Amino acid sequence: MNIKLTKTEDVQPEMSCIYIIRKETKLPAYLFSDVEHDYVQKKIIEGENQISVNSYLKQSFIQVLNEEKNFYDLKEELRNGAAELLKQIKVSKIEKILIIDELHDADLTLSFIEGLVLASYRFKKYFTEKKAPEFNLDTILVLSSNITNAELEELSFLCEAVYHARDLVNEPVVFLNAVKLAEIINAKLTPLNCSVEILNKNRIESLKMGGLLAVNKGSVDPPSFSIIEWKPGNSVNNKPIILVGKGVMFDTGGLSLKPTPDSMDYMKSDMSGAAAVFGTIYAIAKNKIPVHLIGLIPATDNRPGGNAITPGDVITMYNGTTVEVTNTDAEGRLLLADALVYAKQFDPQLVIDLATLTGSAKAAIGTAGMVAFSNTDDDTYRKFDESAWNVFERLVRFPLWADYKEAIKSDIADLKNIGGKTSGAITAAKFLEHFVDYPWIHLDIAGPAYLHSDDSYRGKGGSGTGIRLLYDFLKNSV
Numbered sequence: 157m158n159i160k161l162t163k164t165e166d167v168q169p170e171m172s173c174i175y176i177i178r179k180e181t182k183l184p185a186y187l188f189s190d191v192e193h194d195y196v197q198k199k200i201i202e203g204e205n206q207i208s209v210n211s212y213l214k215q216s217f218i219q220v221l222n223e224e225k226n227f228y229d230l231k232e233e234l235r236n237g238a239a240e241l242l243k244q245i246k247v248s249k250i251e252k253i254l255i256i257d258e259l260h261d262a263d264l265t266l267s268f269i270e271g272l273v274l275a276s277y278r279f280k281k282y283f284t285e286k287k288a289p290e291f292n293l294d295t296i297l298v299l300s301s302n303i304t305n306a307e308l309e310e311l312s313f314l315c316e317a318v319y320h321a322r323d324l325v326n327e328p329v330v331f332l333n334a335v336k337l338a339e340i341i342n343a344k345l346t347p348l349n350c351s352v353e354i355l356n357k358n359r360i361e362s363l364k365m366g367g368l369l370a371v372n373k374g375s376v377d378p379p380s381f382s383i384i385e386w387k388p389g390n391s392v393n394n395k396p397i398i399l400v401g402k403g404v405m406f407d408t409g410g411l412s413l414k415p416t417p418d419s420m421d422y423m424k425s426d427m428s429g430a431a432a433v434f435g436t437i438y439a440i441a442k443n444k445i446p447v448h449l450i451g452l453i454p455a456t457d458n459r460p461g462g463n464a465i466t467p468g469d470v471i472t473m474y475n476g477t478t479v480e481v482t483n484t485d486a487e488g489r490l491l492l493a494d495a496l497v498y499a500k501q502f503d504p505q506l507v508i509d510l511a512t513l514t515g516s517a518k519a520a521i522g523t524a525g526m527v528a529f530s531n532t533d534d535d536t537y538r539k540f541d542e543s544a545w546n547v548f549e550r551l552v553r554f555p556l557w558a559d560y561k562e563a564i565k566s567d568i569a570d571l572k573n574i575g576g577k578t579s580g581a582i583t584a585a586k587f588l589e590h591f592v593d594y595p596w597i598h599l600d601i602a603g604p605a606y607l608h609s610d611d612s613y614r615g616k617g618g619s620g621t622g623i624r625l626l627y628d629f630l631k632n633s634v
């Protein structure tokens with residue numbers, strides 16, 4: 157991430173700036189002429205919440221807070237407002253901007269800055285031609301009596317984690333296969349004092365992780381299974397919290413091949429769960445949050461090559477459960493189930509998995525939120541949902557009713573890997589539930605993980621969804 161975020165004490169009059177104000181805030185007379193002041197007042201009375209004043213040498217933007225909303229909506233309005241303002245900042249070729257915090261509420265102003273930083277993300281690695289010099293915001297100075305440098309640094313590390321995760325999602329499989337993913341995880345997290353263990357294909361075979369190996373059978377690239385641990389000396393939880401991420405580096409569907417348009421064409425994003433787990437641990441470790449955390453990332457691509465599993469094959473999972481694979485495109489649950497079983501040995505306080513698991517979740521709620529399932533106590537889920545609102549990575553909770561288990565019964569094995577025509581996100585979750593015996597939250601992120609059109613500060617392409625939610629939840633749990 158190449159945006160610098162620092163506090164400043166002095167206002168240079170020629171510097172472009174953003175004022176974040178309440179309706180009644182008086183603009184400082186030493187920076188605005190009477191005419192400009194009257195103009196801004198008129199716009200505020202007319203109900204505008206973004207006003208721009210061009211003073212030739214510099215540009216001033218005024219973001220007016222709409223106070224009729226609840227706190228979570230206010231924060232989101234500011235993130236969105238920042239993403240909107242960024243468009244004008246780019247048109248005006250501004251590289252350095254000063255934010256003047258007139259709200260005197262750190263949480264609100266930090267949300268605005270978060271929106272500005274996250275909206276600035278671009279994945280440029282594969283452009284060869286440097287066209288006309290592109291103006292990018294590279295310095296954000298903050299004048300605020302409430303916000304500390306430590307808070308800015310924390311936000312900066314969190315945004316950096318989201319940037320890294322977006323990069324991974326945006327990388328095509330030709331660069332990022334399962335082995336490369338494990339190498340990157342190791343290279344980025346070991347220096348942050350995480351311990352990283354990578355299981356290679358031999359180890360995965362000797363452990364008999366039948367789900368991960370079955371999905372890998374059609375591929376020329378071997379699978380990987382990354383185990384990451386962040387355990388600072390001052391960690392407050394006795395039992396670890398475990399994060400599990402689906403790492404399907406590319407999902408062709410296997411022999412149950414996907415059609416290309418609007419389906420297989422963007423399946424490089426099928427490792428977004430893995431990217432979210434990586435990003436969360438990155439942010440937690442960078443910010444030295446005292447929580448004992450373990451990340452598990454089973455990874456492979458899903459291809460129809462050579463000896464690929466066929467519809468009708470029966471496989472034996474890591475815990476011995478047999479599964480009839482009636483559709484090779486329902487592959488995520490196979491490798492996730494092995495990782496969920498692997499998690500048991502740590503006697504976890506809570507396991508959270510993230511997966512681009514079903515088109516059904518996306519069809520149900522689109523990109524606006526994640527579909528959540530939980531077997532935890534109400535208090536844990538309530539706290540989790542509160543974090544979801546706080547960072548505006550919203551959850552829609554779906555049920556784990558026993559009725560749905562019927563759909564994944566097989567005539568010839570313990571389970572089959574797909575359900576019936578309806579409720580695909582739920583039958584997928586019921587499949588996973590078979591492999592857990594601890595408090596567990598499952599997030600189906602198929603909708604928001606990858607965005608096909610520009611969506612405010614979430615951008616276009618890989619969104620890094622889940623990181624801000626998990627970070628907020630974990631931070632508040634210590």
Ligand code: BES
Nearest residue numbers: 483485486487512513514515516574602
């Ligand atoms: N990776 C897909 C799910 C997906 C779909 C993610 C759209 C993001 C956007 C998953 O592996 C899959 O193919 N699921 C199938 C399951 C079906 C065969 C039971 C699906 O949802 O169609």
Ligand code: ZN
Nearest residue numbers: 407485486487
């Ligand atoms: Zn699939």
Ligand code: ZN
Nearest residue numbers: 404407426488
């Ligand atoms: Zn998939």
